[in-house]
Amino acid sequence: MLKRDRRRRRLRxxxxxxAIFLAVLxxxxxSQSGSTGSTAEMGETAGTGSGSGSGGELIIAMxxxxxxxxxxxxxxxxxGLRFVGFQIYDALTRWDLTQGDTLPKLVGGLATEWEVSEDxxxxxxxxxEGVTFHDGTPFNADAVIFNLDRILDQNFPxxxxxxxxxxxxxxxxxxxxxxxxxxxxxxxxxxPFSMLPENMAFVTFASPEAVKTYGDDYLEHPSGTxxxxxxxxxxxxxxxxxxNENYWGGAPKLDRLxxxxxxxxxSRTAALLAGEVHWAEAPSPEAVERLKSQGFNLITNTYPxxxxxxxxQDLDVPKDVRVRQALNYAIDRETMAEALLMGLGTxxxxxxxxxxxxxxPDAVKxxxxxxxxxxxxxxxxxxxxxxxxxxxxxxxxGHMWPIPMTEYIQQNLLAIGxxxxxxxxxxxxxxxNNRAGFPNDRDALGFAWGTxxxxxxxxxxxxxxxxxxNHGKYxxxxxxxxxxxxxxxxxxxxxxxxxxxxxxxxxxxxxxxxVVHDLxxxxxxxNVKGFVQPQSWFADLTTVWVE
Amino acid sequence: xxxYAAYRVMLLVPILLGVTLVVFGLNQMIxxxxxxxxxxxxxxxxxxxxxxxxxxxxxxxxxxYFTWLGNLLEGDFGRSFIKQRAVLDLILESFANTLILILxxxxxxIVVALVIGILSALYPRSPAAMxxxxxxxxxxxxxxxxxxxxxxxxxSVTLGWLPASGMRTTGSDFSLGDLAAHxxxxxxxxGLTTVGTMTRIVRAAFADLLKQDFxxxxxxxxxxxxxxxxxxxxxxxxPILTVAGLEIGSLLGGSVITESIFSWPGVGKLMYDxxxxxxxxxxxxxxxxxxxxxxxxxxxxxxxxxCVDPRIRKSLRGAT
Numbered sequence: 001m002l003k004r005d006r007r008r009r010r011l012r013x014x015x016x017x018x019a020i021f022l023a024v025l026x027x028x029x030x031s032q033s034g035s036t037g038s039t040a041e042m043g044e045t046a047g048t049g050s051g052s053g054s055g056g057e058l059i060i061a062m063x064x065x066x067x068x069x070x071x072x073x074x075x076x077x078x079x080g081l082r083f084v085g086f087q088i089y090d091a092l093t094r095w096d097l098t099q100g101d102t103l104p105k106l107v108g109g110l111a112t113e114w115e116v117s118e119d120x121x122x123x124x125x126x127x128x129e130g131v132t133f134h135d136g137t138p139f140n141a142d143a144v145i146f147n148l149d150r151i152l153d154q155n156f157p158x159x160x161x162x163x164x165x166x167x168x169x170x171x172x173x174x175x176x177x178x179x180x181x182x183x184x185x186x187x188x189x190x191x192p193f194s195m196l197p198e199n200m201a202f203v204t205f206a207s208p209e210a211v212k213t214y215g216d217d218y219l220e221h222p223s224g225t226x227x228x229x230x231x232x233x234x235x236x237x238x239x240x241x242x243x244n245e246n247y248w249g250g251a252p253k254l255d256r257l258x259x260x261x262x263x264x265x266x267s268r269t270a271a272l273l274a275g276e277v278h279w280a281e282a283p284s285p286e287a288v289e290r291l292k293s294q295g296f297n298l299i300t301n302t303y304p305x306x307x308x309x310x311x312x313q314d315l316d317v318p319k320d321v322r323v324r325q326a327l328n329y330a331i332d333r334e335t336m337a338e339a340l341l342m343g344l345g346t347x348x349x350x351x352x353x354x355x356x357x358x359x360x361p362d363a364v365k366x367x368x369x370x371x372x373x374x375x376x377x378x379x380x381x382x383x384x385x386x387x388x389x390x391x392x393x394x395x396x397x398g399h400m401w402p403i404p405m406t407e408y409i410q411q412n413l414l415a416i417g418x419x420x421x422x423x424x425x426x427x428x429x430x431x432x433n434n435r436a437g438f439p440n441d442r443d444a445l446g447f448a449w450g451t452x453x454x455x456x457x458x459x460x461x462x463x464x465x466x467x468x469x470n471h472g473k474y475x476x477x478x479x480x481x482x483x484x485x486x487x488x489x490x491x492x493x494x495x496x497x498x499x500x501x502x503x504x505x506x507x508x509x510x511x512x513x514x515v516v517h518d519l520x521x522x523x524x525x526x527n528v529k530g531f532v533q534p535q536s537w538f539a540d541l542t543t544v545w546v547e
Numbered sequence: 548x549x550x551y552a553a554y555r556v557m558l559l560v561p562i563l564l565g566v567t568l569v570v571f572g573l574n575q576m577i578x579x580x581x582x583x584x585x586x587x588x589x590x591x592x593x594x595x596x597x598x599x600x601x602x603x604x605x606x607x608x609x610x611x612y613f614t615w616l617g618n619l620l621e622g623d624f625g626r627s628f629i630k631q632r633a634v635l636d637l638i639l640e641s642f643a644n645t646l647i648l649i650l651x652x653x654x655x656x657i658v659v660a661l662v663i664g665i666l667s668a669l670y671p672r673s674p675a676a677m678x679x680x681x682x683x684x685x686x687x688x689x690x691x692x693x694x695x696x697x698x699x700x701x702x703s704v705t706l707g708w709l710p711a712s713g714m715r716t717t718g719s720d721f722s723l724g725d726l727a728a729h730x731x732x733x734x735x736x737x738g739l740t741t742v743g744t745m746t747r748i749v750r751a752a753f754a755d756l757l758k759q760d761f762x763x764x765x766x767x768x769x770x771x772x773x774x775x776x777x778x779x780x781x782x783x784x785x786p787i788l789t790v791a792g793l794e795i796g797s798l799l800g801g802s803v804i805t806e807s808i809f810s811w812p813g814v815g816k817l818m819y820d821x822x823x824x825x826x827x828x829x830x831x832x833x834x835x836x837x838x839x840x841x842x843x844x845x846x847x848x849x850x851x852x853x854c855v856d857p858r859i860r861k862s863l864r865g866a867t
Contacts, residue, residue, distance in 0.1 A: 059717050065820055065823060065824075066820040066824075069629070069630055069631060071631075075584065075585070075629050075630075075824075077587070154597075161585075161597075161598055161601040161602070162585050162628070162629075162631060165582070165585035165586045165590070165594070165598055166585065166586070166587065168586055168587070168590050168591075168594045169586075169587055169590055169591070169594075172591065172594075216626075216631070219630075219631055219632065234812065235630075235637070235640060235641065235812050235817075236641065236810065236811075236812030236813075236816045236817065236820070237713055237714065237715075237717075237810065237812050238713075238717055258717055260713075260717060260810070261810070262712070262810065264808070266696070267699075267711065267712060267808070267810075270699055270700070270703060270704050270711050271711055271712060273704055274703050274704055274707060274710070274711055275707075276710060276711060276712070276713075276717065277717070426579075426823075429578040429579055468591060468592065
């Protein structure tokens, strides 16, 4: 207990040091935005309504390193999709992001309804009528086919490998597609696949006319059906969007939406404090107190994210389930979430957070129990512990703060005799090494990273023995069977039960080292109103306005 | 003189050819792959192979190199894998912004260095000399990413005088005043190293010359201080010019970090992003472009030498 307190103190001192450093950087005296004290209630209705030019201009500082390309599947990964892709374009299906109390439900986007055939291989999508692209051309079955050709048919004159690459892991299941009538399309899958509607939420649609007219220059004239229309892109600086008056889901309140890439967390915080942006994604934990005290709204919510470390089960030591469990019992997640992450993360003891539909209440709960950890290690034949190496990315979206977090884990593990060296790698280098097997070389014991859109697919890839990205090589035939079955189960409740059971087994067997779930923190200026933080990486900006 | 200039320009060809080889080779040595930036982490090996073939990355390296070189000769720098735009357009667009930054930073640095360097050579025990010492040491030793953050902390966040990033106010149209406000902090950051180096060079050159016999002779002749200084200045120019020419390299190099911190949309930021995304055509085109610029400036400096230094002119005449 004493030791724990000391560690907590050390941690506090550590974060206090950072806070002082930041305070020096970010000023000792009051800044102009500091005087606005009152924290506005989120979710109140717009006083001005959505008439003409009432919602103002919203500037968002993204974590992206560059302006995402405004293609159907933008660059800059999930960040590009969140703030550019899903703002300019729509997919057949989408998540209802208007509430934050439960996981978002899949609802109709450019399709209003869908059903699967008797043999479970053909899905029929009824398209929304009366929708037009930003360039005025109509959205219909021809547009759907054109766009699917653009990313699936390599002989199509307008095939675009870059646009195809992004949603690739969602589209490999598609075997064919055809137009039934002007507002009906059929999509067939290679095998019965119950998650197709979910996968289709990642496939967005561009105006065929714009693609044909501008060809290679399409990215300078992108045209979708989304709530915001592309206005201009200033390279390296910003992407400006204006509201789509004719948005089928109701015009957004904002007049203009500007997104800026700001990969450095302290730059984002500084820009927010200086009033240059209204909205900063992922402020660093050290800045939390200061932002709150200056009246900024710090918004968090749980969402399907997981920050974990794969445990290399090609090696003898982590192959022993008791060792993996011991490591899991050694992590003091509570203190990490509170003192290191300042509440921007929440402890993770299984693949999903409590309240998520895949969370299993009866799975083994990995509390902080170093004694139990030591006992398990002794039982496994390592009473004095062992040493190893853990590989982490230096930074990147969804990875939170890999270095201090892993240093914290290192301390925890040292307490049970496990001496872990940290190997920091640049993200791209790490990806390259992953493909050769376990990162870097095969003697690394752990490999940690965060996944911001943790879905059935990423769970499958983490634990299924036939997944090429199951980096830890965890294998359990029962888990494989349950997951395969889940993909073929078309009843949602039944499917969820299968996934829950697979998750319970993989949790009990400590398939990975569970650490934390991110809380998707963002800081909003007090004059930003109407935003609801959903339990999702993505965000609905149509309800937002700036006073 | 003309022959000398022509000779120097001709030397550019093998140098740049060497640069293309090095750049291409270096790119192959960086671990990582542009297709990872386009595909998500769950992509299958087949998807990766297809995309690699589509981008031409599966061909033998010599073939890739010569195709690139051939296209270069036709003025085609290729197309960005990631941004899907012509590389030359991307470079030229962003280079205009870098040029603005470097000119501002360089001019600032040279003016400061000249004033303080000369003053400290004339009055070796004055506060100016101390300032020269401080600038000389801190300029070359303070890392510019750190200085940049301090400047942002003080002038943007605390005082709120200057914007923290970008080249213009978000969402607004271009205006000169707006640009001036945005350029001050990055210009100081990028020019700092140059101030350090140049102050020391200027002071050393002047201090050295002031001890020379011709200065004594001028003094004995009764020349006024201003005319002595004019003579000294002429003699000090060659070494200062040489270093100033080389400093272009340091400014260009410094701009990579500075532009990334201040989100200045220049070549440095373009390159930084291209490297993190493994956007080979942009990395190759960008480095080649910057190298071309650097060696050209140095040829220009060498030729200018001949103009300001009659000794070089004479020796050239003797040699050819």
